[in-house]
Amino acid sequence: MSTESEKKDYSKQKRIKIHQPDASKADRFNPRNRIYVRAIEGVWTQLRRRLGWVAMLFFLILPWIPWGDRQAVWFNLAEQKFHIFGLTIWPQDLTLLAALLTIAAFGLFFVTTYLGRVWCGYTCPQTVWTFIFIWFEEKLEGARNKRIKLDQMPWTFNKLWRKAAKHAAWIGISLLTAMTFVSYFVPTSEVYIDVFSLNASGGIYFWVVLFTLATYGNAGWMREIMCIHMCPYARFQAAMFDKNTYIVGYDQKRGETRGPRSRKADHKEMGLGDCIDCDLCVQVCPTGIDIRNGLQYECINCGACIDACDNTMDKMNYPKGLIGYTTENKLDGIKEKVLRPKLVGYGAALITMIVVFVYASATIAPVRIDIIRDRNQLFRENNDGLIENTFTLKILNKTEETHEYQLTVEGLPSYEWYGPQKVKIEGGEVLTLPVSVAVDPVNLSRPMLKVDFKVKTETAAGDLIEAQQESRFFSQ
Incomplete structure (x- = not known):
């Protein structure tokens, strides 16, 4: 049986071993030093x-x-x-795509x-x-x-x-x-x-x-x-972590002082903790770190070291959980807080973005119209004595079906439309259509009027599809 002084010497030697750097692992950041990941079940x-x-x-x-x-x-x-x-x-x-990426980012921040x-x-x-x-x-x-x-x-x-x-x-x-x-x-x-x-x-x-x-x-x-x-x-994960974030952590109070021992030995009498220093937690780690050295940015929270340690604890008839998902506060014996300002803020932002994305996705207009005015000539007087403005309409059918659209303009007292007012556009097609609108100058009360071009159609199911775009009609 070991004497008390021998036990202390043994514990001191094990503590020294713990803190001395292992030469074979000292340069683990060198890309040429390959990590051989050990298979584990759990x-x-x-x-x-x-x-x-x-x-x-x-x-x-x-x-x-x-x-x-x-x-x-x-x-x-x-x-x-x-x-x-x-x-x-x-x-x-594409704002929808930006919103989707923002949701993914805030979701990642919240979960982290x-x-x-x-x-x-x-x-x-x-x-x-x-x-x-x-x-x-x-x-x-x-x-x-x-x-x-x-x-x-x-x-x-x-x-x-x-x-x-x-x-x-x-x-x-x-x-x-x-x-x-x-x-x-x-x-x-x-x-x-x-x-x-x-x-x-x-x-x-x-x-x-x-x-x-x-x-x-x-x-x-x-x-x-x-x-x-x-x-x-x-x-940048450290910006999202706090002492209540769940991490893969090693219970140092329970595990130290670490050292090998037989399964039947009373490690408490030997002055040892529950860690038998088998290094399995290091061998199964895909990034090659030793989780017993504390929280490290290289840890990806995969839980492989938890399974390795739990398997060892089972074999030694020790309680599981020497390495586990925990928080820094829990390891320090401090009560954990689930709801904290940072988490609530990320959650609120995430929910807001999801609501906005769902609403925007559900209200996507199935047809879009863009107006391009004739930049060379704001207006002209045609042969009938009417004031005429020329526009180029770009109509996008966002559906996957062919539709026939009716074109109108609102905001003018009475007008003449030069060009087709009914157009057939295939699904996914963009139609470029030059048109002119003319008005009797007697009916024009101002030199510039705000007008709305409208495009609408009715689906086979009876649903109305329409869109409008604002423009200006000039007479002077």
């Missing part, structure tokens, strides 16, 4: 894996969903139309203030694709220790075929990702048929190759470098 790993597959399948399947004679989601840059199921966004409605970097850990494309690549790596090269040994081995047939199969799988996933991404901008059937039949345009091949290389490089080689060095979100 509640949070399963949740992250399922969310990742859902996000991946959603991304892959969405361009294949049909909607009428087109795909449901199609960002048609050539015709400057964004189709999102039944909603068509034109360049004139409350739950920390769960976006990074569970649904960020970089994280999702990185873990998919790691899954292929584990299946083809083996577990963490086997991958380390494989990289240290000389080149043999075994190493060659495993490496080749891994990179082939990575490139396959990257190519599928790139073609799916391009399918959001070019009809899906055209992308897959034209690319593999070598009939695609140079632009399509350029973007497919570019995004294939980007995905392969980001998820296969750069991985944590993207999160640590290139992603701006990791840098």
